[in-house]
Amino acid sequence: MLTQLHHVEQSLNQVILGKPRQIRLALCCLLAEGHLLLEDLPGMGKTTLAHALANSLGLSYRRVQFTNDLLPGDLVGMNIYDTRSQQFHFQAGPVFSQVLLADEINRASPKTQSALLEAMEEKQVSIDGETRPLPKPFFVIATQNPLFHAGTSPLPESQLDRFMFRLSLGFPDHQAEHQLLKHDNNQSRLTLLTEQLNTEQLRALQQQVPQVHASDALLDYLLALVNNSRHRSDMLPLSPRASKAILRSAKAFALLEERSYVSAADVQQVFPYVAEHRLDPASSAQDSRLSQVLLQQTPCQL
Amino acid sequence: MLKQKRLMVVWLGLQLAFLLLLQEAFTLWVSLIFAALLLTRFATLVYANTSLSLKAVNVIGACVAVALLFNLKQAGVLNFMLQILLLAAVLRLLALRQLFEARQLVWVHYFLIGCCFILHQNMLVALVIITALFANMYSHYLLFAPAGSNLKPANIARATLIILPLWLAMFLLFPRLPPFWQIPTAKVASTGLSDTLDPGSIEQLVQDDSLAFRVEFENGVPERQLLYWRARLYEDFDGRRWQENPLRSGSNYRNVHQGATPAEATLDYRIIAEASQQRSLFALANPWQSSANVNIAPSGLVLATKPVSQRTSYQLSSQLQPVAVLSEQEQQLNLRLPAGNEQTLAFGRQLKAQHPQVPALIDAIASHFRQQPYFYSLTPPLLGANSVDQFLFDSRTGFCSHYASATALLLRAAGIPARVVGGYQGGDWHPEQGYLAVRQREAHAWVEYADQGRWQQFDPTAAVAPQRILSSLDDALSAEQRQLLTSPWQRNALLNNLRQQLMHLDYYWSVWVLGFNDDNQRDLWQQVRQNLQRFAYGLAFITVLALLVVALLWWRRRERPTQPQAYRLLSKTLSAMLRHKPAHQPLSAFLRMLAEQQQNEQRQLLLALITSYELALFNDDAAALSALKQQLKQHRNTLRRLHFSAQNT
Numbered sequence: 048m049l050t051q052l053h054h055v056e057q058s059l060n061q062v063i064l065g066k067p068r069q070i071r072l073a074l075c076c077l078l079a080e081g082h083l084l085l086e087d088l089p090g091m092g093k094t095t096l097a098h099a100l101a102n103s104l105g106l107s108y109r110r111v112q113f114t115n116d117l118l119p120g121d122l123v124g125m126n127i128y129d130t131r132s133q134q135f136h137f138q139a140g141p142v143f144s145q146v147l148l149a150d151e152i153n154r155a156s157p158k159t160q161s162a163l164l165e166a167m168e169e170k171q172v173s174i175d176g177e178t179r180p181l182p183k184p185f186f187v188i189a190t191q192n193p194l195f196h197a198g199t200s201p202l203p204e205s206q207l208d209r210f211m212f213r214l215s216l217g218f219p220d221h222q223a224e225h226q227l228l229k230h231d232n233n234q235s236r237l238t239l240l241t242e243q244l245n246t247e248q249l250r251a252l253q254q255q256v257p258q259v260h261a262s263d264a265l266l267d268y269l270l271a272l273v274n275n276s277r278h279r280s281d282m283l284p285l286s287p288r289a290s291k292a293i294l295r296s297a298k299a300f301a302l303l304e305e306r307s308y309v310s311a312a313d314v315q316q317v318f319p320y321v322a323e324h325r326l327d328p329a330s331s332a333q334d335s336r337l338s339q340v341l342l343q344q345t346p347c348q349l
Numbered sequence: 350m351l352k353q354k355r356l357m358v359v360w361l362g363l364q365l366a367f368l369l370l371l372q373e374a375f376t377l378w379v380s381l382i383f384a385a386l387l388l389t390r391f392a393t394l395v396y397a398n399t400s401l402s403l404k405a406v407n408v409i410g411a412c413v414a415v416a417l418l419f420n421l422k423q424a425g426v427l428n429f430m431l432q433i434l435l436l437a438a439v440l441r442l443l444a445l446r447q448l449f450e451a452r453q454l455v456w457v458h459y460f461l462i463g464c465c466f467i468l469h470q471n472m473l474v475a476l477v478i479i480t481a482l483f484a485n486m487y488s489h490y491l492l493f494a495p496a497g498s499n500l501k502p503a504n505i506a507r508a509t510l511i512i513l514p515l516w517l518a519m520f521l522l523f524p525r526l527p528p529f530w531q532i533p534t535a536k537v538a539s540t541g542l543s544d545t546l547d548p549g550s551i552e553q554l555v556q557d558d559s560l561a562f563r564v565e566f567e568n569g570v571p572e573r574q575l576l577y578w579r580a581r582l583y584e585d586f587d588g589r590r591w592q593e594n595p596l597r598s599g600s601n602y603r604n605v606h607q608g609a610t611p612a613e614a615t616l617d618y619r620i621i622a623e624a625s626q627q628r629s630l631f632a633l634a635n636p637w638q639s640s641a642n643v644n645i646a647p648s649g650l651v652l653a654t655k656p657v658s659q660r661t662s663y664q665l666s667s668q669l670q671p672v673a674v675l676s677e678q679e680q681q682l683n684l685r686l687p688a689g690n691e692q693t694l695a696f697g698r699q700l701k702a703q704h705p706q707v708p709a710l711i712d713a714i715a716s717h718f719r720q721q722p723y724f725y726s727l728t729p730p731l732l733g734a735n736s737v738d739q740f741l742f743d744s745r746t747g748f749c750s751h752y753a754s755a756t757a758l759l760l761r762a763a764g765i766p767a768r769v770v771g772g773y774q775g776g777d778w779h780p781e782q783g784y785l786a787v788r789q790r791e792a793h794a795w796v797e798y799a800d801q802g803r804w805q806q807f808d809p810t811a812a813v814a815p816q817r818i819l820s821s822l823d824d825a826l827s828a829e830q831r832q833l834l835t836s837p838w839q840r841n842a843l844l845n846n847l848r849q850q851l852m853h854l855d856y857y858w859s860v861w862v863l864g865f866n867d868d869n870q871r872d873l874w875q876q877v878r879q880n881l882q883r884f885a886y887g888l889a890f891i892t893v894l895a896l897l898v899v900a901l902l903w904w905r906r907r908e909r910p911t912q913p914q915a916y917r918l919l920s921k922t923l924s925a926m927l928r929h930k931p932a933h934q935p936l937s938a939f940l941r942m943l944a945e946q947q948q949n950e951q952r953q954l955l956l957a958l959i960t961s962y963e964l965a966l967f968n969d970d971a972a973a974l975s976a977l978k979q980q981l982k983q984h985r986n987t988l989r990r991l992h993f994s995a996q997n998t
Binding site for chain 2: 260261262263264265307308309310311312315342343344345346347348349
């Protein structure tokens with residue numbers, strides 16, 4: 048199954064050029080059953096990434112453009128009265144999909160944001176007192192625009208905490224962009240992506256993640272790293288949820304590297320993407336200053 | 350540089366303080382030399398910020414030392430030593446260039462601070478000396494503290510708070526040797542049995558829980574019934590109160606039987622008596638040989654040569670038989686009857702008529718006490734003029750002194766010479782420490798009567814309250830009376846235990862430190878010479894043990910238990926290279942960088958090493974760990990020769 052996952056990775060790399068690292072991290076986040084926050088300018092390929100991921104994994108995909116008048120019901124769905132059958136029937140919202148791209152999440156009202164974040168955390172929604180489970184896997188890729196803050200409601204730190212990773216795709220390098228321009232058939236390539244891995248296989252892979260071995264020494268290192276953030280004035284402390292997220296994503300990272308154990312390097316690889324938006328909610332995704340400070344200041348005797 | 354200058358100023362001040370404090374040890378010209386030297390240092394510090402050359406300092410030092418040596422006779426050895434010590438410190442400061450040269454100076458200063466106490470014990474001066482101590486500690490800190498650490502008042506306060514109880518405990522509990530120049534102070538009230546015995550004096554003693562003396566036996570502790578420690582003889586009775594006969598305090602001591610061992614079984618023991626301000630000491634039965642610091646009186650009592658003002662230890666050897674009757678005069682002395690107590694006298698005469706034989710008479714008295722309703726009590730009713738009559742026929746309640754006094758009078762009335770003996774009975778045996786502790790509360794009185802040429806011992810209390818003799822005073826008393834004897838804090842088990850431990854500690858101190866005299870030393874050396882071999886084994890054992898402990902401590906310091914084993918193994922072999930590893934970098938990442946720089950073979954080796962290291966560390970793989978050990982062992986030398994170039998990274 049891992050080889051198929053690597054095929055997925057390869058084909059993603061053919062669609063989004065020059066970003067192998069971000070693609071691996073996105074897959075890592077998916078494997079770790081976390082949600083992804085992409086912070087990028089428009090046109091950097093966020094939608095493409097989400098779409099490509101859904102296509103190559105054979106997952107159902109919806110995209111919601113968040114606006115300030117988007118209501119929770121628009122997102123999770125609502126009971127609609129059918130005049131013909133004279134009864135209410137449930138009209139599922141876009142949240143009932145396996146990959147949900149929540150575009151410009153910071154444009155929506157806090158109420159709508161909360162509805163989404165609740166769905167993300169609980170993996171279920173309650174409508175009119177009825178609880179409906181969301182499909183599995185349920186993977187949210189939210190994007191937010193770092194530059195244009197007018198009329199936006201930035202996510203508070205408690206809600207940022209719900210996203211396992213915060214990534215930025217960033218500008219492609221010269222060669223990649225050259226390639227992009229030369230073969231201007233991005234959209235067609237996306238449609239060409241075939242399903243490499245079915246949902247069951249993905250679920251099985253996700254279930255392998257917790258079984259990746261993490262030695263006591265490694266856990267101690269991770270805790271030292273996390274502890275270092277506590278009792279400091281220059282950053283917010285990392286919560287136990289954050290340390291769980293670090294461990295889980297490090298395990299997923301190790302799995303992607305085809306290892307059955309987590310190494311200190313895995314932790315160091317994923318740490319900035321898991322930690323930075325929790326340490327400083329106001330920072331931008333390109334910046335990993337505080338997490339680098341922590342990494343530098345925590346001696347690694349492993 | 351700033352730190353260094355501050356250090357210099359602190360030291361200059363400190364040495365100036367020494368110069369002033371030790372003034373008494375210096376003559377004027379010596380002080381002037383030191384002052385001049387310090388001034389020179391000050392000048393070089395302020396104006397040039399240099400120090401004198403080592404050569405110049407050596408020449409100055411030699412000259413001053415020679416001058417001091419010539420002055421040795423005048424100054425005396427102690428003063429000379431102090432001068433040399435200060436000279437060394439001042440010269441070191443004078444030639445100081447590098448901070449590391451100054452490390453030993455801190456220690457010399459500590460020693461000088463101690464020396465100040467030789468000349469000064471005044472409280473105010475002590476404050477100055479303590480200030481000097483703090484100044485030196487500050488310099489110590491400046492010198493040894495790692496860079497970047499700063500002294501916070503909160504930390505100092507916390508450290509002080511932590512050390513304060515320890516300091517207090519040291520001050521309160523640390524045993525102090527009495528200074529040899531101590532002048533005998535004003536008379537201190539004496540403790541223990543006095544030279545008179547009136548009904549009630551022993552009751553008071555019994556309430557005193559303090560230690561009277563301790564005993565070590567050479568050959569095991571005798572039975573409790575034998576432990577009658579004689580201290581005083583009361584032979585004059587005025588109808589109410591017994592008194593020591595003034596003749597007894599004379600100085601005609603029995604000659605100690607030198608050499609001749611008596612046929613009787615003897616008991617050898619050592620007594621460590623507490624200070625009592627009295628001359629009378631303690632002995633069992635009939636002592637015949639003693640150490641030189643005490644005398645044995647003809648009556649079998651042991652007397653110190655002067656009142657015991659500090660803890661005294663003496664050796665005794667006793668025959669377990671009664672003391673001999675010395676003379677007719679002594680018998681007559683103990684037959685005198687005072688006026689009064691007619692009933693008792695009549696009873697005595699009547700007993701004599703019934704039992705002409707002395708042993709039978711004694712039995713009769715004992716059975717009288719046993720069969721009639723007599724009570725043993727710490728709080729007897731007050732008695733009038735004819736105290737013995739009242740006790741024997743009225744109250745019938747009394748303490749050992751009542752019984753002893755009544756019995757002695759009965760015997761005298763019956764025409765048998767009898768006297769009251771004051772002393773102690775029993776004691777607490779501490780088997781672990783191997784000594785018997787006799788407290789004031791063990792004070793006791795009994796009777797001696799002359800029969801068959803010896804002063805036979807008879808304890809009427811044993812007839813009334815056998816528990817007093819067989820087990821302890823507490824067992825002989827009722828619960829209420831026991832309650833009376835113990836003060837509230839003694840009922841606290843913890844405090845009591847602490848007190849016991851302190852007493853034991855005190856015992857060891859007195860035996861091993863205070864009591865360690867020339868004799869003990871000589872004995873020890875003789876034993877060492879005799880048992881050299883056994884001692885050698887012992888010494889070797891202790892040395893090995895000490896080395897083991899040191900090695901263990903060193904090992905534990907070196908290998909921090911927080912590091913996993915695989916990391917320790919690798920870092921030990923590659924210690925030279927690991928200096929280049931940034932602290933936050935995982936070891937395997939560093940090794941990969943290292944592998945990049947190596948040629949084929951070494952690169953393969955390193956990559957294999959990384960694999961087994963990662964497996965051992967992150968996968969808790971025991972097989973990989975042993976493989977890692979194997980690899981490290983096999984390629985130790987190759988690995989040690991590896992070279993890491995920081996530029997290439």
